[in-house]
Amino acid sequence: MNSLPVIDQASDDACCAPASAPALGAEEAKQKALVFKALADPNRLRLLSIVKAESSGESCVCDLTDPLDLGQPTVSHHLKILVDAGLLHREKRGTWAYYSLVPGALDDVAGLLATL
Template sequence: MISLPTFEPGTEAACCAPSAKPSLSTDEAQRRALVFKALADPNRLRLLSIVKAGASGEACVCDLTEPLDLGQPTVSHHLKILVEAGLLTREKRGTWAYYSLVPGALEQAAGLLSSL
């Protein structure tokens, strides 16, 4: 018969010390995940690229459907996600909506992983 060692409560050494660095709060992790989720879709990346490349730094929703070969409701859905993630702003002008990048949003998104 093989004899296994027995351990008394309180006599085991801790396997590792807890980190002194603070971890992300639940709210902060959710906020960052929202940005990553927005960036994880190829169509949304293309929308950001199109808006950024616009001569005036903005694009009308009417100009965003053809380059993606998607319907207006689908493009609007993707734009809504980008706005909710804090990457784009939306300005209503008459019957059209214009989208522009939030200043510094792409730089902040790029730093989300490096600041973990």
């Protein structure tokens, strides 16, 4: 996949030189796409927004269901995706799990865009 096919170069209507291999490799692209998949859902964006706005720096899962008008299993599913993507940190204390933004994680995603 890294070698450039040359068969099209003889084409009558070739418009220009073939593009070089993408700066972004297949594996790296797969990794980077994962974090955008985590962000590609309105409810997950809203969950991040709530956790980010929390003055204490963390939100209890018990407080995240009502504002979104979703059941707790659905909210937990979305939170797990955000944790797996490295955007949220989860800490279990007693009955509840508490979620906080992973420091610098959103900046890192912005950095991914700058270095595409």
